[in-house]
Amino acid sequence: MGDMELVEALRRQGISDKRVLEVIHELDRATFVPESMRSAAGQDSPLPIGYGQTISQPFIVAFMTQALNLQPGERVLEIGTGSGYQTAVLARLCGEVYTVESVAELALPARERLGQLGFNNIHFRVGDGTAGWPEDAPFDAIMGTAAPERLPPALYQQLRPGGRLVLPVGPLHGSQELIRVTRPSAGGERPRVEKLLGVRFVPMISAPPPAFLH
Numbered sequence: 156m157g158d159m160e161l162v163e164a165l166r167r168q169g170i171s172d173k174r175v176l177e178v179i180h181e182l183d184r185a186t187f188v189p190e191s192m193r194s195a196a197g198q199d200s201p202l203p204i205g206y207g208q209t210i211s212q213p214f215i216v217a218f219m220t221q222a223l224n225l226q227p228g229e230r231v232l233e234i235g236t237g238s239g240y241q242t243a244v245l246a247r248l249c250g251e252v253y254t255v256e257s258v259a260e261l262a263l264p265a266r267e268r269l270g271q272l273g274f275n276n277i278h279f280r281v282g283d284g285t286a287g288w289p290e291d292a293p294f295d296a297i298m299g300t301a302a303p304e305r306l307p308p309a310l311y312q313q314l315r316p317g318g319r320l321v322l323p324v325g326p327l328h329g330s331q332e333l334i335r336v337t338r339p340s341a342g343g344e345r346p347r348v349e350k351l352l353g354v355r356f357v358p359m360i361s362a363p364p365p366a367f368l369h
Contacts, residue, residue, distance in 0.1 A: 158183075164199055165217050172221040178247045179217055184210075186268065187240035204238045206258045208357055211300060215354065216241050222321045222335050222351060223296045225249045230291075232313065234284035234322070234359065235300035239265035242277060245298065252277045253288045257360050284359050287313045294318060301359035302331050311346070314338045323356040331355055 162180050170176060185196035188210055192202045201209045211219075220241075225231065228250040236242055236256035242265065246252045256262035259281045266279045280288065284299070285307040292313035299310070299322025306324055314320050317340040325331030333354045337347040 158197070161197055161199060161213055165214060168214050168218075170214070170217045170221055172217075174248055175217050175220050175244070178220075178244050179213060181247070182240070182243055184213065184240060186272070187238040187243070204261065206260055208237055208258065208261060210238050210240050211356075216244055218352065219298060219300075219321050219333065220244055220248065222333075223298060223319055225296060229295035232288055232292075232294040232297045232310075233300065234287070234298070234310070236262050236265045236279065237300060239269045241298070241300055243269060243272065243274065246274050246277050249296070250276065253280070253291055253294070254278070255280045255282055255284045255288060257282065257284055285309060289313060296320070298322065299359060300356070302327070302354075302356040303359040306334070306336065307359075311336065311338065316340045316342075321351075323354045327358045 158180050162176050185193040188196050188202050195202060199213050201212045204210050225248045230251045231245050231249045233242055233245060233252055233254040236254040242252055242254050262279060262281045269277055287309045293315035294313055295315055295318050297310055297314055297320040302323040302325055304326055316338055318338050320336040323331045323333050331354050332350050333352040335349045335351055
């Protein structure tokens with residue numbers, strides 16, 4: 156499936172955000188998958204990237220990005236860098252991306268890959284995604300690309316008032332749901348929680364103490 160075919164397939168599946176579709180069209184997904192998988196990169200399906208992790212199918216990438224409703228200049232926290240594909244999509248649509256990956260063997264090549272592609276608005280860390288990135292909080296939006304069993308409190312606390320958080324939650328071998336949580340702008344109000352889609356993601360795992368990748 157070529158890039159334009161993929162974009163048309165995403166439109167048919169309900170992706171309507173023109174900026175998201177443009178970025179999906181512009182980015183070559185083959186750059187973000189192992190060489191042995193590149194012939195399948197144009198397919199709308201998840202692919203293995205090693206270390207028990209996957210690159211999400213383009214529909215899920217587009218759906219989650221659209222659900223964040225990103226605005227130019229916003230600061231985004233991503234939990235689960237993986238190969239850097241979703242990171243690149245976010246970085247094209249916002250001001251700065253802070254991305255955390257628990258597997259150093261994925262984070263290091265992702266940083267190198269994104270640097271070679273000319274991205275200069277991405278900050279990298281190897282560490283426990285459930286802890287977020289407290290030093291640079293609050294964030295306008297947070298995306299999780301791995302599934303905790305329930306929303307980690309630290310991530311919600313690092314969301315600015317009015318900010319949006321999109322991530323899958325649920326057990327590894329059970330039912331997972333993609334949720335969007337909007338933090339209220341006024342104190343005392345309850346967060347808005349929306350169930351968006353049934354999904355299946357790799358688990359969000361803890362990791363050794365954080366390390367910055369400069």
